[in-house]
Amino acid sequence: MAFNARISMPAEARAGEIIEIRVLTRHPMDRGGQSDGKGGTVPRKILNRLTATYSGEPIFRLDMYTGVSANPFVSFTTRALETGDIIFEWREDGGAVFTRTARLTVT
Amino acid sequence: MSLPISPPSRHSESAPSRRDIVVGAAAGIGLAALPNAVMAATQPALSELIARLTDGAVPERGRITLEIPALVENGNSVDTRIVVESPMTEADHVRWIHLIAEKNPFPDMARFHLGPRSGRAEVATTLRLATSQKVTVVAALSTGGYLTSDADVVVTLSACIDGG
Numbered sequence: 001m002a003f004n005a006r007i008s009m010p011a012e013a014r015a016g017e018i019i020e021i022r023v024l025t026r027h028p029m030d031r032g033g034q035s036d037g038k039g040g041t042v043p044r045k046i047l048n049r050l051t052a053t054y055s056g057e058p059i060f061r062l063d064m065y066t067g068v069s070a071n072p073f074v075s076f077t078t079r080a081l082e083t084g085d086i087i088f089e090w091r092e093d094g095g096a097v098f099t100r101t102a103r104l105t106v107t
Numbered sequence: 108m109s110l111p112i113s114p115p116s117r118h119s120e121s122a123p124s125r126r127d128i129v130v131g132a133a134a135g136i137g138l139a140a141l142p143n144a145v146m147a148a149t150q151p152a153l154s155e156l157i158a159r160l161t162d163g164a165v166p167e168r169g170r171i172t173l174e175i176p177a178l179v180e181n182g183n184s185v186d187t188r189i190v191v192e193s194p195m196t197e198a199d200h201v202r203w204i205h206l207i208a209e210k211n212p213f214p215d216m217a218r219f220h221l222g223p224r225s226g227r228a229e230v231a232t233t234l235r236l237a238t239s240q241k242v243t244v245v246a247a248l249s250t251g252g253y254l255t256s257d258a259d260v261v262v263t264l265s266a267c268i269d270g271g
Contacts, residue, residue, distance in 0.1 A: 018226035031235075033212075059224045067208055067216025067235050069184035075231035079224055 003027050003047075005100050007088065012105045013080035019104070021052070021060075022075045023088065031066040047098075049091040050074060054104070055084030080106050153209045153243060157255065160205055160245050166253035173244050173256045175234075182236035182262040191228035191246050191254065195221075201228040202247045210240040236262050 004026035013019050025047065032044030044066065052060040059078045078086075083106045090098040157166060174188040193201045200223045206216040219230045228246070236242070243257040 020229075022231075029235075031213075054224070057224070059222065061220035062232075063218040063220070065215045065217060066213045067206065067211050069233040069235045071184070071233075073186075073231070073233045075188075075229075076219065076221075077225055077227045077229055079226040081224075 003090070003092075003098050005088065005090070005098070007100060007102045009086070009102060009104070011103070012107055015080060015082075015106050017080045018077050019080055020075060020077050021086070021102075022073070023050070024071070024073050025050075025090070026071050027090075027092075029064075029066075029068060029070040029072060043093070045093045047072070047090045047092050051089050051091075052076070052078075052086055053089075054078060054086045055082060059086075080104060082106055151214075153207070153241070156207050156209065156214055157243065157245055160207075161247070161253045164253055166245055166255035168255055170254050171244055171246055171256035173242070173258050175242055175258050175260055177259065178261045178263065179236070180263050182238070182264065184233045185236055185260065186231070187234050187242070188231040189219075189229070189244055189246075193228045193248070195223055195225055195228055197223045198249070200225070200249045202249055204228070204230060205245045205247075206232075206234065207243040207245065208234070208236055208240055209243065211235070211237045236260060238262055 006024045008022040010019055027047050029047065030042065030045040032042050034042045036042050046064060046066060046068070048064055050062040050064070051058060060076045062074055064072065084104060086102045086104055088100045088102070092098070170192040172190040175185060179185050187206070189204055191201050191204065193199065195201065201221050203221065204219045207214050208216055216234055217232060221228055234242070239261045241257050241259050243255065246254045248254065
């Protein structure tokens, strides 16, 4: 499978605490433009966007271009407010969407 | 009639004569400036890349910590961490952080959109650098200003450059 993601974040946090969320993604991030050996060029195929929503509210968005490495690592922070799901959604060139969910329990 | 093992030593049309080499070297001094002029025409200057992000405003320097290695063996994956000094409140927060590599074929690398819920303006990622260059970060503030910082990165590409 071309895509896989590993999300590292604390499972529990105190209300108001700032937590760091680290996401390691497995993806070739093909920047395109190379010869395909048949006279054409390989099209770009990268993950162009990562969005994170926390209990339905958007908290983070990353726009990626060809300058982001293959198997990209991303780290960002958010403030723990309530127990809820953090949903990560990646959009790939060509329209494919990948989703992962992590649960944060606020004590 | 057998073929000679080595060709006769006379000037052929294709081989450059001593005179051509001397004249060519002199012309080369003038030509050396040409690739830079061509580069400038195809690659927009860094100031233009920044101005396009900030709608022409000149960003203020400082208040950004850009952690990136000064020397990397390989530009395929360069660890980068950016911390912006900001209270990250509703009134005063970082709206986005944008990374530029001026000598990459596509200079825009990534844009992180943050908000007051981020808590801290601290992000990290792995970048792809085509060659040794200056990596620039531009941050947009909710108060309307822009901040910038940059770092020079040397990309050696070869792991055996010192020949040890």
